[in-house]
Amino acid sequence: MQKELTIGKLLIGNPSDMSNIRYITGFSAPDAVIYLDTGTQRFLAVSPLEYGRAVSHTKSITVVSFEELKRSDKTRPTIIGLAVELIKRQHLNTVRVSADLPYLTAKKLLQAGIKIDVVEGPFLKQRAIKRPDEVARIREVQQAAVIACRAAVRKISSATIDGNGMLRDGTKRLDSESMRRLIDMVLLERDCVAEDTIVACGKQGAQPHERGSGPLMAGQPIVIDIFPRHKEHGYWGDLTRTVIKGRVSQELLNMYRAVKAAQRAALSAIKPRVHVRTVHRAAHREFNKRGYISELKNKAPHGFIHGTGHGVGLDIHEAPSVSNCKGVLRAGHVITVEPGLYYPELGGIRIEDTVVVMPDGWRYLYPCEKKFFIA
Amino acid sequence: MQKELTIGKLLIGNPSDMSNIRYITGFSAPDAVIYLDTGTQRFLAVSPLEYGRAVSHTKSITVVSFEELKRSDKTRPTIIGLAVELIKRQHLNTVRVSADLPYLTAKKLLQAGIKIDVVEGPFLKQRAIKRPDEVARIREVQQAAVIACRAAVRKISSATIDGNGMLRDGTKRLDSESMRRLIDMVLLERDCVAEDTIVACGKQGAQPHERGSGPLMAGQPIVIDIFPRHKEHGYWGDLTRTVIKGRVSQELLNMYRAVKAAQRAALSAIKPRVHVRTVHRAAHREFNKRGYISELKNKAPHGFIHGTGHGVGLDIHEAPSVSNCKGVLRAGHVITVEPGLYYPELGGIRIEDTVVVMPDGWRYLYPCEKKFFIA
Known part of the structure; x- marks a missing residue:
């Protein structure tokens, strides 16, 4: 089995852009690093600037300083030159790389x-199945999204409507910008x-x-889509609610009910071994x-012009996709369920929750009320 | 000249990750798009989801929907398949691509x-020379960084020192986390x-x-490095100050003076046609x-273990690098000047400003006082 032993897994890049490196090593940095898994040993090569941090932030990984990889005949090696040196010292002749490896590096x-x-496709298939500690982190972010969404809805709820149909908070106009800031x-x-x-708001949606930009108007749907990332651990959450203040037309009310029913239909279909396509089709059928x-x-x-959902983790869009594609749900998947309806003349209505697939179905990561019309 | 006419410039990716696309088109999206410049015409191909936004956010660019590129014999084309179709319809046989083009795409x-x-190297060399509207945007972000830095320094300034040498704001301990949040x-x-x-604080620096994490201590240098990005236009700013509260050792004071002098030396060297290496060496010599x-x-x-500076624009690190490398400064370059000293037992001291190279020298984008010891 000599042949197999000479294949390594290689990742090169900034961990802050490359979630795979962050996932495997637990280390993040704004500079390029090299990760190499020989099958028997895992290496993380970093610049001398990062060496101390890398040692203290990783475990069961051999941290190597770029200095150690410098060959005496080269004064200013490139990151690729250093990777070649690391690979050769480990007597590997083939490396498995991710699809985003730059052509020039290759x-x-x-x-x-x-x-x-x-x-x-995914370089680390195990990333789609979240460990309990990962679910807890995504839940933490989802909770923040829910709390922020409630603050926004409260602000819209307490707004007044002026003669132009614009929402006001006292003397200030409520607009997309101020709500986003809140x-x-x-x-x-x-x-x-x-x-x-x-x-x-309205047609923008x-x-x-x-x-979104400009004033928020009564009688028009306001799409609020919040997808934050945690600054320390890097996991994402994703939540959308659509609300309307003032008079609601029957047309918009029917649309909202359809979106809610479509989400319910999609959610009802979720459990392990179900095809993602089945979940997507359940929403479409509704x-x-x-x-x-x-x-x-x-x-x-x-x-309904997009997929029903996507995986959420260290990337905001990751496996599995919940759309008209191949794939089967598994316990531990964390996915969004976000059907919506969009019409250029009316605007958009979307309802999105992030859920975890459980052995017996699914659970909201952090539940949030669904209310369209707000007094 | 048939041959030259068949070469196009191609960019594929998410504009939110690929500043080159954002720079050329003015358009940003979280989904993959295709940009093609044939030399006589510029195309931006986007998903039907983005079509309306792309048309309204761009000018003198032909926006194409992926739908128009679908070939009847293919039901689910990939983004690369769509790019091939666009390239072939324009009768190009060669495309110029950036170094980050994925190997698989290539x-x-x-x-x-x-x-x-x-x-x-840089795909769009013109990005290094900032237009006045770009300088204004970077200045806007730099101003925000300065105001935020002042708020932090004020908080440290008004802190008390408890029996353990920790900084306190009333009954609350000041720590890295609360300062970062502020x-x-x-x-x-x-x-x-x-x-x-x-x-x-201290050795962390x-x-x-x-x-940084945990309590801020008196008598230890606190490095505050702020590099924000504007949420609308996407330009960055970059600012670092190092401050100390309480008693200052002569050793730290000397270090601070050396960093300040090194920054002054580097700044003094800045003007058009000067080699970046000369600027870097001026700091080193000091x-x-x-x-x-x-x-x-x-x-x-x-x-002093890193470069003296880097270009700032739609990326936080872009051309030109101000370090021991090739390159010459030109009017319109926006660069950081950030010498620092680092010792594992003492901590770090760094002073960083972002400046624009002017025909007659340089100017701060937004000046900020440099004060080490704060009462």
Whole structure:
């Protein structure tokens, strides 16, 4: 079995961008590091700047300083040169790498006589199944999202409506920007950071990734999508609620009920061994049954135009995808369930929760009330 | 010149991770997009979900929906398949790509008969020279960093020292965590997000990337490094101050004076056409002159162990590097100047400002007082 023994697993990059390195080593840094698993030993090579931190933040990993990998004939080695040196010292001739390995890095490894085996899809399949300590961390972030969402809803609830149909907090106009700030402040109090919190009112909400700007209006749906990351441990949470203040048209009310029913249908389908496609189709079926057809009109999507959900962990979007694709749910998956309806003339309505798949079904990571109309 | 006309510039990825796409198109999205510049026309291909937003956020770019690129014989094309289709429709046979293009993407382009020309180093050299509107944005973020830093210093200044030498704010202990929260709150009020604000006291500060934790102590240097990013426009700022409360040893005072002098020396060297190496060496020379030698002892760096600075823009670290490397300063470069001294037994002292290179020298983006000892 000589051959197998010469294959290693290689990751090169900034752990702060590469969750795989953070997941395996527990170490994060803003500078490039090299991780190598020979099958019998795991190495983390770091710059002398990071050496002390790396030693104290990792366990059962051999931390190596770049200095130790410098060859006397090279004065300024590149990170790839250092990786080649580490690989050769371990007598490996092939390395398994993730799909995001840069082409230039790959070329240089090949030039150095090292073979490359690229893994398509998740490099660390075990990441999809969360350990209890990971579930606890995601729950902590999800709780922060729920508390921030409640603060936002309370603010909208206590708003008045002026003659132009705009929401007001005393003399101040409520707008997407001030609501986003409020939400992000509540998150920060809990050591969570959100870069792209969505507070999108009316037609803006018809574009699922529109962050929203300008005044919040009565009688129009307000999509609030909060996806923070914990500043210390790096896990994410994800939550969306859609609310409306003032008069609600029957059309919007029906849409909201359809989204809620679609979420319920999708949730009901969740348990181990169920195909993700089945969960997605359950949501779709509910919309179709109620006459909400999903289609493209003039390049603009109408109806339910995205997947039902995605895995959440050290990345905001990770395996498994809950959409019209292959894959089966397993206990320990942490996924979002977020059906929505979008119409350019009306806006968007989306309800999203993050749940953990349990042996007997699923559980909310942190429950949050679902209320559309707020007095 | 047929040959030249068939080369395009290609970028594939999430604009929220790939500043090059954001820089060229002005568009940001959390999903993968394709940017192609044929030399005569620029294309941005996006998912139908992003189409409306992409059209309204870009100008002089042809926005294409992935739907338009779907070939009838393929039901679920990958992003790479869509890129191949876009490239072939434009009759290009070679694409110039950035060094971070994933190997897997490159392989698939090659398999589709498209040649690849990888650009080592910055893909868009023009990014290093900031336009006035970019300087204004970085200044806005730098101002937020300065205001946040002042709030932190004020808090330390008004602290009392308890019997254990710990800083206190009334009955509460001041620690790295609470100071970081205070700083990040002030930043958020100005729509800036900081993920890794450093407040590192004493020996912690000897590791330049240690974020710091636990109580802040009198008589020990406290490194405060603030590098926020603006949530809307995405530009960064970067600022470091080191302060000390209570009694200051002569040793630390000398160190501080050396760092300040090294920064002054580096700043004095800055003007167009000067080699970045010259700026770096000016700082080093100042340390050497005062007897602060930089070296590795037991794998731990001692002295001035990093570069003098780096470019700041849509990335926190971008061209030009101000260190012992090739390169010349040009008017419009925005760079940090951040010499520091680090000793495992004493801690770290670093002073960092962000400046813009001017035709006649340099200017602070936003000045901030430099005071070590605070009463």
